[in-house]
Amino acid sequence: MSSRITVSPDPFTLIDYDAAVIAGIVEDAAATVGLPTNVEIHLDVDEVLFAPLVGHMSDAADGKANLWISGANFEDSRRPRTFSTEQARRDLTVMLFRANDRLSEDFADAPPDAELTRGERAAWDVYAVGRAVREGVPVPRQAQIYEFRLQHGFTDIADAAFERLWNAESMTFAGVREVCAETGAAERRTSKVPIDLLRQK
Amino acid sequence: MKKFLAENELARDDRFVRTNIADRLFDPRGAAIAQRNTGPAKMAVDRPAAAERSRSLMHGIFVGEIQALEGAGRTCYDFDLDETPLALKLDMARQCWDEARHCEISIKLGDHMGTEIGAYTESTFLFAAACNPDPVLRLCGVNRALEGLAIDVFSSMKDFGNESGDPVLEFCEDWMLADEVTHVKMGSDWLRKITADDPERRERALEFQRTVDSIFNLGGFRGEDDENVIQLARKFRSLAGFTDEENDSLADLARESTVQAREMAEAATAALDASAQGGGS
Numbered sequence: 001m002s003s004r005i006t007v008s009p010d011p012f013t014l015i016d017y018d019a020a021v022i023a024g025i026v027e028d029a030a031a032t033v034g035l036p037t038n039v040e041i042h043l044d045v046d047e048v049l050f051a052p053l054v055g056h057m058s059d060a061a062d063g064k065a066n067l068w069i070s071g072a073n074f075e076d077s078r079r080p081r082t083f084s085t086e087q088a089r090r091d092l093t094v095m096l097f098r099a100n101d102r103l104s105e106d107f108a109d110a111p112p113d114a115e116l117t118r119g120e121r122a123a124w125d126v127y128a129v130g131r132a133v134r135e136g137v138p139v140p141r142q143a144q145i146y147e148f149r150l151q152h153g154f155t156d157i158a159d160a161a162f163e164r165l166w167n168a169e170s171m172t173f174a175g176v177r178e179v180c181a182e183t184g185a186a187e188r189r190t191s192k193v194p195i196d197l198l199r200q201k
Numbered sequence: 202m203k204k205f206l207a208e209n210e211l212a213r214d215d216r217f218v219r220t221n222i223a224d225r226l227f228d229p230r231g232a233a234i235a236q237r238n239t240g241p242a243k244m245a246v247d248r249p250a251a252a253e254r255s256r257s258l259m260h261g262i263f264v265g266e267i268q269a270l271e272g273a274g275r276t277c278y279d280f281d282l283d284e285t286p287l288a289l290k291l292d293m294a295r296q297c298w299d300e301a302r303h304c305e306i307s308i309k310l311g312d313h314m315g316t317e318i319g320a321y322t323e324s325t326f327l328f329a330a331a332c333n334p335d336p337v338l339r340l341c342g343v344n345r346a347l348e349g350l351a352i353d354v355f356s357s358m359k360d361f362g363n364e365s366g367d368p369v370l371e372f373c374e375d376w377m378l379a380d381e382v383t384h385v386k387m388g389s390d391w392l393r394k395i396t397a398d399d400p401e402r403r404e405r406a407l408e409f410q411r412t413v414d415s416i417f418n419l420g421g422f423r424g425e426d427d428e429n430v431i432q433l434a435r436k437f438r439s440l441a442g443f444t445d446e447e448n449d450s451l452a453d454l455a456r457e458s459t460v461q462a463r464e465m466a467e468a469a470t471a472a473l474d475a476s477a478q479g480g481g482s
């Protein structure tokens with residue numbers, strides 16, 4: 001296992017997840033998204049959170065990827081308290097696509113995940129998920145469009161924006177903001193509920 | 202065909218995964234999560250994991266519809282005509298038709314949200330309300346408690362559809378809600394009719410309903426505050442034959458259940474803290 005990847009907690013105490021197994025999936029996902037091999041990755045798994053309290057965040061600073069994910073994302077929805085390799089591979093790939101974006105000039109002006117609006121986050125996720133699917137990672141498209149519509153509206157304009165993001169080969173954070181302006185998500189009033197609430201302990 | 206089917210004898214194909222409430226109660230993460238603020242319980246697009254919570258609840262509604270169908274169908278079949286009037290059985294048959302349609306609508310709503318049959322586990326505690334051997338008590342358990350819960354759930358989901366601007370969810374829930382009001386009204390009417398000369402039996406039936414309602418409050422799941430996922434739908438319950446007194450009583454029960462859940466969480470937190478202090482000494 002590469003020493004550039006660290007996973008916490010290690011060991012898990014509340015649920016039977018294996019940090020080494022997760023680190024192995026992170027390593028594979030990092031190769032899939034083309035993350036430079038000199039980038040250190042730290043993944044913090046919140047083992048207290050269970051389904052359906054899913055969520056994940058990808059930040060990058062000083063050439064290091066700092067990832068946070070709810071333990072619920074790894075929990076097999078059909079078998080509670082059981083690790084799902086498929087779900088872990090899916091979500092870690094999406095997270096690493098976004099971390100890789102952050103290391104590029106295209107997303108240099110993006111604020112940290114905790115400061116993104118829900119609309120920006122939903123749009124960026126679609127861009128990441130679309131690429132993950134093209135890399136052979138199965139993600140239910142309808143689930144993704146539902147997440148997008150919740151933040152961008154159940155409209156033809158929102159659906160057209162979803163298509164563009166899903167199929168985009170490249171994108172910038174300015175492009176993400178343009179989508180939010182187009183669908184009206186940028187005009188939504190600011191919520192009192194912090195976007196990173198699940199991460200706050 | 203066998204009469205009086207037990208909860209564990211319900212037929213399902215291999216897409217379904219059965220679970221029970223104890224699985225969650227004994228989950229070691231439960232006490233730890235009780236110490237955390239996971240956001241407003243009431244459904245809204247800005248609550249954390251809004252989409253996944255909606256999908257999970259939608260699947261819960263779908264399996265609830267299956268169990269409601271099974272409950273109404275069992276009431277048609279389990280009792281002889283000397284125990285239940287034919288007209289009551291016809292009402293239950295009509296309800297089966299409605300519930301079967303609700304199952305199909307719920308599957309389509311699941312598709313709309315991006316989930317599928319069996320994506321989440323099924324708990325069959327709703328059907329337990331349909332296992333009482335007295336038809337009047339069963340009617341109260343199914344048509345007033347279970348279907349009353351359905352009124353609250355559909356009303357909350359309809360509001361969520363409205364708030365999120367999702368016309369598909371809003372309209373589907375509205376139409377199903379209208380059916381549920383009818384089902385509860387049938388329960389209210391038949392309860393009064395059958396027990397017109399037997400006040401003691403009526404009181405036993407209502408007591409059984411209160412017990413089932415307490416269970417269906419699910420430790421704060423239902424209530425009238427933002428900390429409750431499902432909101433008590435007083436207006437629709439009134440349309441279905443619930444008196445103001447009954448609605449107040451149910452609200453009190455729900456409040457008690459929420460307080461009990463909070464006290465349990467605090468006790469679990471105290472136990473965790475004590476354990477942590479003991480571990481550090």
